[in-house]
Amino acid sequence: MSNLFKNKNYESISLAEWLSNHPSEEEIRTVFLNMDRALKYIHDHGYCIEVFYPTEIQILGNEIDHIQFKKLLELSKDIDRRRQMIKEDIFNSSLVQIGIYSNSLKYLKPEFVKENFDSFQQFIPSGDVPYYRGVIQRGAAVYFCEFAIEKSNRDLQDLERQLGEGGGDGKALIKSSGKNIGIEAITNDKINDSIYSQINGLKDSAFINILILPTLVLLGLLVLSIVVWVFSIV
Secondary structure (H helix, E strand, O other): OOOOOOOOOOOEEEHHHHHOOOOOHHHHHHHHHHHHHHHHHHHHOOEEEOOOOHHHEEEEOOOOOOEEEOOEEEOOOOHHHHHHHHHHHHHHHHHHHHHHHOOOHHHOOHHHHHHOHHHHHHHOOHHHHHHHHHHHHHOOOOOHHHHHHHHHHHHHHHHHHHHHHOOOOHHHHHEEOOEEOOOOOOOOHHHHHHHOHHHHHHHHHHHHHHHHHHHHHHHHHHHHHHHHHHHHHO
């Protein structure tokens, strides 16, 4: 499922190449959030990731919110297996992220990380340690983007309380135009609709093929009936 941008002039760079340019921890975290938004989008459209390695993940157009997983697989129709596949994707995504933060991806083994998570947490942004621990050690099937927005909400509520305790109008400082400042969006659907348009395209094609075959059969039978009727009256 490569060439999802085949009709657009988007240059791409692999995540591995992008990381070689020594981005900041904040930039890396932002990319991980956008990877997770893409992951959730892909799951919501019935697919999962075949390969998580950074050489198989693309950043398109030099935009860190344009994330393309190059190799996808269709999710199982079986509900239990489908949930397990999604859970495995979330685990593998977290494992890759820990490997990137700790610069040890080439040598990382899932069981080793589970047993020695405390040794890795020093490399992870401190506020995100509970998320990675939950996924790696406890098997939590929670998207990073969902965790991030919940954390942002709680941080803002704490700040709001602190400002309120000072006698000022905390809510007026924290809110602008009815929206909390600093909240991360859970989805990136407009961009991902374009990047992963073939997910829906493939499904639509399959649906169309299912409809076309019976229609052709019916038309064939109709033509045959007309031919037989014409010869019967000649």
